[in-house]
Amino acid sequence: GEDVEQSLFLSVREGDSSVINCTYTDSSSTYLYWYKQEPGAGLQLLTYIFSNMDMKQDQRLTVLLNKKDKHLSLRIADTQTGDSAIYFCAVDNDYKLSFGAGTTVTVRA
Amino acid sequence: EAGVTQFPSHSVIEKGQTVTLRCDPISGHDNLYWYRRVMGKEIKFLLHFVKESKQDESGMPNNRFLAERTGGTYSTLKVQPAELEDSGVYFCASSHRGLRDGYTFGSGTRLTVV
Numbered sequence: 648g649e650d651v652e653q654s655l656f657l658s659v660r661e662g663d664s665s666v667i668n669c670t671y672t673d674s675s676s677t678y679l680y681w682y683k684q685e686p687g688a689g690l691q692l693l694t695y696i697f698s699n700m701d702m703k704q705d706q707r708l709t710v711l712l713n714k715k716d717k718h719l720s721l722r723i724a725d726t727q728t729g730d731s732a733i734y735f736c737a738v739d740n741d742y743k744l745s746f747g748a749g750t751t752v753t754v755r756a
Numbered sequence: 757e758a759g760v761t762q763f764p765s766h767s768v769i770e771k772g773q774t775v776t777l778r779c780d781p782i783s784g785h786d787n788l789y790w791y792r793r794v795m796g797k798e799i800k801f802l803l804h805f806v807k808e809s810k811q812d813e814s815g816m817p818n819n820r821f822l823a824e825r826t827g828g829t830y831s832t833l834k835v836q837p838a839e840l841e842d843s844g845v846y847f848c849a850s851s852h853r854g855l856r857d858g859y860t861f862g863s864g865t866r867l868t869v870v
Contacts, residue, residue, distance in 0.1 A: 744789075
């Protein structure tokens with residue numbers, strides 16, 4: 648099956664940029680996603696990127712995809728306290744999502 | 757438009773008991789999925805319905821788990837009998853037919869087996 652790896656923790660100062668990294672093994676994935684889970688809440692789709700794209704920008708979010716290295720990253724500009732959450736990388740394989748274990752982002756003042 | 761609704765939000769049961777989780781997808785979404793996150797690990801796929809049919813149940817851990825989607829609307833996931841290792845958060849998601857970029861997840865049911 649698909650393996651998706653991401654670092655477990657990230658601590659960032661308010662106002663700085665956050666970069667969350669993810670690697671995956673299946674090169675046939677068509678869609679790659681970033682989900683956010685705030686405490687006590689469900690999974691919220693933040694953004695996604697098609698596999699034929701290298702970059703996608705959406706307000707404070709920038710997604711970079713390196714297909715050769717099977718590496719996906721999410722950059723959050725001007726990180727705010729409301730960005731504290733668990734961020735999951737997920738890749739699509741025939742209608743089935745494979746998730747990483749989640750990166751817990753802590754924003755400190 | 758109402759989102760994906762799951763209940764209960766929390767359930768605490770004793771080992772050996774039965775629990776039934778329910779998911780109401782977004783109206784009109786043919787695809788319904790169950791996922792599970794155990795003990796802070798990755799979220800794992802359990803199964804996928806297309807309308808009332810099981811399209812893929814390769815992620816179901818064992819025969820103690822039974823999922824149904826009668827009539828192609830809401831779905832239930834029954835665990836019988838529950839074991840300690842079944843504890844975790846069970847997520848349901850739905851998507852419209854053909855739109856793989858449109859998965860919407862529910863808030864999840866946190867199941868604790870003691």
